[in-house]
Amino acid sequence: MADNEFGLRYWQDGRVSRRRLLGGAAIGGVSLAAIGLVGCTRGASSNKTPGTSATPNGLIAATPTDGTQDGKPTRLGGILRVQQNPAWPNMDPFGPGVLTLVQGLALGFTVFDHMWYVPTDTGVAELFLATKLEQPDALTLTATLGDAVFHNKPPVNGRKVLASDVEASFKRFREETGIGYDWLHNVMDDITSDDQAQTVTIKQKMPWAWVLTSSNAGSPITSSILPKEILHGYDDLLRKDAIGSGHWTLLSHDNGANPKLRKFDKFRQFAGTKSIAGQPYLDGIDFTLVTDPNAALAAFKAGDLDTIGFGTKADAERTARDLGNKVVVGSDLGRDFFTMMLMYEPPFKDDRVRHAFNLLIDRKEAIQVLEQGSGVPCGPMPPAQRRYVLPDSDPALQEYFKTDVKQAKQLLGAAGFDLNQSYEMKFSNRPGDSALANLLASQFARGGIKLKLTQQDLITWLTTTLSQSQFKLTCFGQLPYEDPDLPLRFYIGKQGYGTNFMKYDDPKVDDAILAAATELNEEARIQKVMDAQRAVIKAWSPMLNIYSPIGYGGRYAYVKGTISGRGSLGLFNRTTWLDKA
Amino acid sequence: MWRYALRRLLFLPLIVVLVAVFTFVLLRVLPGQDPARVMAGQGATPDQIKEIHRQLGLDYPVFPVSLRGEPPFVQLNRHDQFSKWLGAALRGDFGVTYQSQAPVRQEFARRFPASFELILLALIIGSVFGISFGILSALYRNSVLDYVVRVFAVFGASVPEFFLLTLLIILPSYLFNYAPPIGGYHSLLREPMLNLRQFGPPALILGIGGSAALMRLVRTTMLEVLRADYIRTAQAKGLSRPTIVLTHAFRNAATPIVTALGTAFLAVFGGSVIAETIMSIQGVGAFFFISTLSRDLPVIQFLAVYTAVVVVLANLIIDLSYALIDRRVRYS
Numbered sequence: 001m002a003d004n005e006f007g008l009r010y011w012q013d014g015r016v017s018r019r020r021l022l023g024g025a026a027i028g029g030v031s032l033a034a035i036g037l038v039g040c041t042r043g044a045s046s047n048k049t050p051g052t053s054a055t056p057n058g059l060i061a062a063t064p065t066d067g068t069q070d071g072k073p074t075r076l077g078g079i080l081r082v083q084q085n086p087a088w089p090n091m092d093p094f095g096p097g098v099l100t101l102v103q104g105l106a107l108g109f110t111v112f113d114h115m116w117y118v119p120t121d122t123g124v125a126e127l128f129l130a131t132k133l134e135q136p137d138a139l140t141l142t143a144t145l146g147d148a149v150f151h152n153k154p155p156v157n158g159r160k161v162l163a164s165d166v167e168a169s170f171k172r173f174r175e176e177t178g179i180g181y182d183w184l185h186n187v188m189d190d191i192t193s194d195d196q197a198q199t200v201t202i203k204q205k206m207p208w209a210w211v212l213t214s215s216n217a218g219s220p221i222t223s224s225i226l227p228k229e230i231l232h233g234y235d236d237l238l239r240k241d242a243i244g245s246g247h248w249t250l251l252s253h254d255n256g257a258n259p260k261l262r263k264f265d266k267f268r269q270f271a272g273t274k275s276i277a278g279q280p281y282l283d284g285i286d287f288t289l290v291t292d293p294n295a296a297l298a299a300f301k302a303g304d305l306d307t308i309g310f311g312t313k314a315d316a317e318r319t320a321r322d323l324g325n326k327v328v329v330g331s332d333l334g335r336d337f338f339t340m341m342l343m344y345e346p347p348f349k350d351d352r353v354r355h356a357f358n359l360l361i362d363r364k365e366a367i368q369v370l371e372q373g374s375g376v377p378c379g380p381m382p383p384a385q386r387r388y389v390l391p392d393s394d395p396a397l398q399e400y401f402k403t404d405v406k407q408a409k410q411l412l413g414a415a416g417f418d419l420n421q422s423y424e425m426k427f428s429n430r431p432g433d434s435a436l437a438n439l440l441a442s443q444f445a446r447g448g449i450k451l452k453l454t455q456q457d458l459i460t461w462l463t464t465t466l467s468q469s470q471f472k473l474t475c476f477g478q479l480p481y482e483d484p485d486l487p488l489r490f491y492i493g494k495q496g497y498g499t500n501f502m503k504y505d506d507p508k509v510d511d512a513i514l515a516a517a518t519e520l521n522e523e524a525r526i527q528k529v530m531d532a533q534r535a536v537i538k539a540w541s542p543m544l545n546i547y548s549p550i551g552y553g554g555r556y557a558y559v560k561g562t563i564s565g566r567g568s569l570g571l572f573n574r575t576t577w578l579d580k581a
Numbered sequence: 582m583w584r585y586a587l588r589r590l591l592f593l594p595l596i597v598v599l600v601a602v603f604t605f606v607l608l609r610v611l612p613g614q615d616p617a618r619v620m621a622g623q624g625a626t627p628d629q630i631k632e633i634h635r636q637l638g639l640d641y642p643v644f645p646v647s648l649r650g651e652p653p654f655v656q657l658n659r660h661d662q663f664s665k666w667l668g669a670a671l672r673g674d675f676g677v678t679y680q681s682q683a684p685v686r687q688e689f690a691r692r693f694p695a696s697f698e699l700i701l702l703a704l705i706i707g708s709v710f711g712i713s714f715g716i717l718s719a720l721y722r723n724s725v726l727d728y729v730v731r732v733f734a735v736f737g738a739s740v741p742e743f744f745l746l747t748l749l750i751i752l753p754s755y756l757f758n759y760a761p762p763i764g765g766y767h768s769l770l771r772e773p774m775l776n777l778r779q780f781g782p783p784a785l786i787l788g789i790g791g792s793a794a795l796m797r798l799v800r801t802t803m804l805e806v807l808r809a810d811y812i813r814t815a816q817a818k819g820l821s822r823p824t825i826v827l828t829h830a831f832r833n834a835a836t837p838i839v840t841a842l843g844t845a846f847l848a849v850f851g852g853s854v855i856a857e858t859i860m861s862i863q864g865v866g867a868f869f870f871i872s873t874l875s876r877d878l879p880v881i882q883f884l885a886v887y888t889a890v891v892v893v894l895a896n897l898i899i900d901l902s903y904a905l906i907d908r909r910v911r912y913s
Contacts, residue, residue: 295861
């Protein structure tokens with residue numbers, strides 16, 4: 001059956017436990033949804049929530065840390081106080097531009113509902129507003145919606161969510177552009193709806209196995225459901241307020257700063273029942289805009305914030321020591337990863353040169369120097385995507401992680417690489433990026449390669465250097481992508497399939513990646529994703545990934561019911577509550 | 582004096598236009614300044630960028646006159662960005678922010694009270710510290726107090742404010758798990774204690790930073806004045822020490838002190854950008870900072886002009902105050 005090929009599990013079937021389905025990771029991540037402009041800050045820390053430990057191979061258990069599973073909580077509710085950074089530019093999920101990521105993610109995780117979501121830990125779609133997903137053929141996907149109402153704000157006034165709202169929302173998002181919009185533009189052919197049957201039908205131009213994931217039709221931003229009547233001609237309203245049908249309503253905000261969310265009592269009402277078992281348990285979430293990490297840590301220690309994403313392991317350890325059992329501090333392997341790109345033009349068009357560069361990268365040293373040992377080497381697929389990552393024993397991955405200065409020099413010599421010239425590496429002024437650039441410069445110097453380091457401010461680097469491919473070499477921290485699709489699509493040269501900043505074009509690599517993307521059988525697809533990684537390594541494709549950091553998070557012990565390790569599903573968390581008077 | 586003030590004020594529009602032109606040029610010639618690229622997002626097509634340029638009016642020439650590389654070398658433009666901006670600005674319309682699409686003036690007005698309070702508080706603290714300890718230091722020259730004040734002044738002048746502000750957050754947190762209220766805005770009228778806790782510490786840091794130079798200047802000037810003959814005469818007349826110091830000595834030392842106060846004000850004004858950013862205070866300084874990062878041209882343009890106006894007015898007030906302090910000063 002096609003559904004199984006997508007790995008869908010219906011909660012009605014009982015194959016997914018209710019608790020598992022509704023569980024979300026620590027709500028602290030909510031604040032961090034709004035992390036850094038275009039996620040290029042140390043965004044992963046946002047999702048690094050307490051309660052789990054990362055194992056060396058990146059396996060993270062998605063287990064409830066405490067709270068509801070061990071018996072009924074004594075009191076559900078409370079207002080959770082979390083950090084906001086940065087301020088949301090406005091409330092409009094459609095823009096402007098790269099800033100959309102900030103408010104789009106934050107609101108997408110809270111105020112807006114979605115038909116389904118694919119959590120990172122299982123890779124299996126879990127139904128949200130949709131009660132059924134069917135795929136009659138490889139190009140068609142039909143979702144049947146459950147009952148829900150919008151928030152009670154004019155001009156929508158709490159009316160029922162219709163299938164045509166979903167259709168209109170998808171179409172409205174397709175009017176925008178961005179790195180997460182590829183599926184809407186290149187894969188989705190059309191979307192139609194039937195309000196009587198409450199069905200939404202998506203037609204694709206080609207079979208696309210990742211259709212449900214967060215980089216595609218399950219994007220936390222572009223699959224947000226908004227009322228169709230405000231999608232056009234209500235720009236002012238959209239900028240000032242957010243009207244959705246998600247579990248939180250937007251109570252207020254101070255021009256994008258310090259937003260307050262309150263529980264939506266009629267959240268996803270099914271056949272007149274009162275929401276989903278009273279969820280969300282919290283009465284609300286109060287964000288406080290704190291842009292300085294030291295200030296955020298101080299506010300947490302002073303008890304003004306309930307959760308925190310620590311900047312360093314040392315901060316986490318010190319806080320745990322200072323506050324003792326009042327807090328729970330944990331670690332989590334980030335889905336983000338640090339990488340470097342080489343422009344696919346001479347001298348980097350020669351695969352021997354790219355191979356040599358890779359051989360000069362000492363990933364263990366990078367982790368030690370830049371993360372005080374808290375990280376995991378990263379191959380073509382970030383290690384947090386554990387179901388899709390090549391095993392450590394795979395010869396290709398071992399070759400990728402190898403550091404050999406002597407061999408690198410031989411390869412550079414054979415390729416006629418000019419060691420007398422300096423090669424410019426551009427990077428943004430984020431501390432992580434500049435530290436990485438300096439370390440890479442010292443590592444490449446061991447092979448006789450001279451780098452000229454050029455630091456740029458983040459916006460210039462992002463909008464000019466990266467987006468317009470105006471670099472020879474660059475390095476940066478990648479976004480914490482939640483599916484294996486996007487990390488691979490950076491290598492695709494074929495037009496319309498990805499965002500290839502390196503102008504890289506290798507038909508063999510394209511074929512391997514697209515073979516995985518169009519493979520509907522999940523087990524077969526996992527194998528093809530691994531084959532694609534091997535193809536990337538074999539060709540020494542010019543995006544050389546370095547490592548994924550381990551992040552540290554903390555929360556006061558009275559914050560109960562958190563679950564971590566599920567990616568953005570944590571931001572959908574509805575089972576957190578505060579066990580305090 | 583009023584004619585003098587009026588004449589000085591007449592220069593204000595000229596200065597504003599010069600600053601506006603300078604900012605306009607800088608914002609448009611420096612690389613990576615295209616807000617359309619920020620707004621369009623990654624993967625935007627050239628047509629989409631062009632459309633945003635059109636919407637923002639960035640497709641017009643920058644100034645009414647353009648230079649060309651061929652005869653007639655100069656071209657007059659019917660529509661241009663600067664004239665459009667200036668025309669609207671004269672009507673009090675400074676455009677809308679690219680980020681929130683709210684009027685810049687409205688955004689500014691919302692943030693102004695927080696900045697005003699911070700700057701005012703810092704200035705009061707700085708003045709009280711600087712003047713009082715400067716006087717005491719001069720009166721008790723070469724005493725322990727004098728040495729402490731001088732060391733303090735050197736420390737205050739040499740340690741950057743951002744460092745002190747960071748310490749202000751880190752140290753109490755590290756030692757006592759305490760932090761001043763960070764983020765948001767606690768109104769002075771509604772929540773006076775929280776307001777004081779929020780604004781007091783950063784104002785203290787800014788004020789002390791600004792007072793360091795003031796303290797040294799007050800000390801030096803007072804030492805000079807205290808040696809003057811008329812002070813000795815006052816002492817011989819049997820006047821009390823406070824009367825001699827405050828009425829005779831300080832008044833005559835006040836002119837350079839007021840100049841230093843002006844400098845302190847400008848230092849505090851600039852320092853507020855850092856303080857607001859570190860303390861997450863939603864003021865004008867933090868607004869300027871974030872707008873610069875996101876290439877929000879209307880905001881940057883407005884705040885550059887606002888800063889110019891503040892600086893000109895501050896200098897004017899200082900100049901005028903000379904006449905009030907010292908009757909010998911006459912403006913013509």
